[in-house]
Amino acid sequence: SETWHEAGMTASTVALESDFAKAVLAGLSQTRKVIPARYFYDMRGSELFEEITELPEYYPTRTEIGLLRAHADDLGRLAGHNRPVIEFGAGSATKTPLLLDALRTTTYVPIDISGDFLEEAMAGLAAERPALRIVPVAGDFTQALELPHLDGPLVGFFPGSTIGNFDHASAVDLLRSFGQTLGEGARLVIGIDRKKDARLLETAYDDAAGVTAEFNLNLLHRINRELDGTIPIDVFSHCAVWQDSIGRIEMHLVAGREVSFSVLGQRFTMNAGETIHTENSHKYSLEEARLLARASGWEPLAFWTDPDDLFGLHVWGA
Ligand code: AVI
Numbered sequence: 001s002e003t004w005h006e007a008g009m010t011a012s013t014v015a016l017e018s019d020f021a022k023a024v025l026a027g028l029s030q031t032r033k034v035i036p037a038r039y040f041y042d043m044r045g046s047e048l049f050e051e052i053t054e055l056p057e058y059y060p061t062r063t064e065i066g067l068l069r070a071h072a073d074d075l076g077r078l079a080g081h082n083r084p085v086i087e088f089g090a091g092s093a094t095k096t097p098l099l100l101d102a103l104r105t106t107t108y109v110p111i112d113i114s115g116d117f118l119e120e121a122m123a124g125l126a127a128e129r130p131a132l133r134i135v136p137v138a139g140d141f142t143q144a145l146e147l148p149h150l151d152g153p154l155v156g157f158f159p160g161s162t163i164g165n166f167d168h169a170s171a172v173d174l175l176r177s178f179g180q181t182l183g184e185g186a187r188l189v190i191g192i193d194r195k196k197d198a199r200l201l202e203t204a205y206d207d208a209a210g211v212t213a214e215f216n217l218n219l220l221h222r223i224n225r226e227l228d229g230t231i232p233i234d235v236f237s238h239c240a241v242w243q244d245s246i247g248r249i250e251m252h253l254v255a256g257r258e259v260s261f262s263v264l265g266q267r268f269t270m271n272a273g274e275t276i277h278t279e280n281s282h283k284y285s286l287e288e289a290r291l292l293a294r295a296s297g298w299e300p301l302a303f304w305t306d307p308d309d310l311f312g313l314h315v316w317g318a
Pocket of ligand 1: 052160161162163164165204205212279280281
């Protein structure tokens with residue numbers, strides 16, 4: 001546009017300076033190519049993730065919802081009634097009403113990086129619950145955030161095993177920073193996916209309908225769209241593998257043949273079979289989850305699991 005032109009900038013200079021551009025160029029320049037999972041969630045990616053949560057193979061969402069329902073009374077007793085609830089990464093906020101009811105919450109503070117997505121979800125919630133005070137905060141919950149003034153103690157909500165998408169050191173940093181944000185006497189209600197049979201895990205991340213594959217491949221579409229990329233997407237396929245020694249599912253995009261392409265004018269070549277590592281999803285035994293709590297300054301107060309030991313719902317105290 002005119003303004004860019006006057007400032008001596010072109011559309012691609014602007015793109016070059018975005019976090020996404022920096023992460024992609026840096027990640028594709030490494031010997032082992034990698035792009036952080038947070039970049040999955042453009043509009044299409046967020047829609048595809050919503051679809052994933054409804055897949056028969058993807059057990060975490062419905063299992064966690066079942067746990068929130070089954071333990072509503074205990075949650076109220078342990079986390080406290082009438083306390084402001086702060087949700088980290090609210091997204092579409094489908095589980096939120098369950099916690100709000102369990103805790104008889106009157107003030108709800110959703111934090112989400114996508115302002116638009118957040119606004120849409122909140123309009124729905126506001127219509128359903130006219131008495132609820134909603135104070136949305138558009139921002140990145142992995143960065144230090146200033147909360148509006150609230151009468152504590154506060155309850156943090158971090159469902160969906162999003163913590164699993166962080167490596168152990170970052171998970172500890174993040175949970176510690178939640179403690180600082182929430183302050184004294186806080187509680188954290190957190191969902192953490194459990195270790196289990198490798199087959200079950202790999203199927204959950206490689207469903208028969210191919211939705212997870214599409215979610216993974218959408219990252220390449222996003223690069224082509226937003227970063228002037230020339231990636232031949234057909235060459236790539238989705239792969240999900242359980243790494244037992246690290247305790248995580250890894251998602252990769254595998255090149256089916258030698259391929260070369262450019263992103264923002266920079267040239268990249270990949271060999272047949274070489275991958276771009278796009279996501280880690282760490283799984284924790286109940287004991288490991290409690291160690292994680294203690295390592296990040298929280299005291300584990302309670303946890304529940306489902307009859308098939310699939311998922312853990314935890315309450316921690318500051
Ligand atoms: C958002 N996050 C907790 C999901 C997970 O299970 O790690 C993302 C996801 N990736 C593939 N399927 C779901």
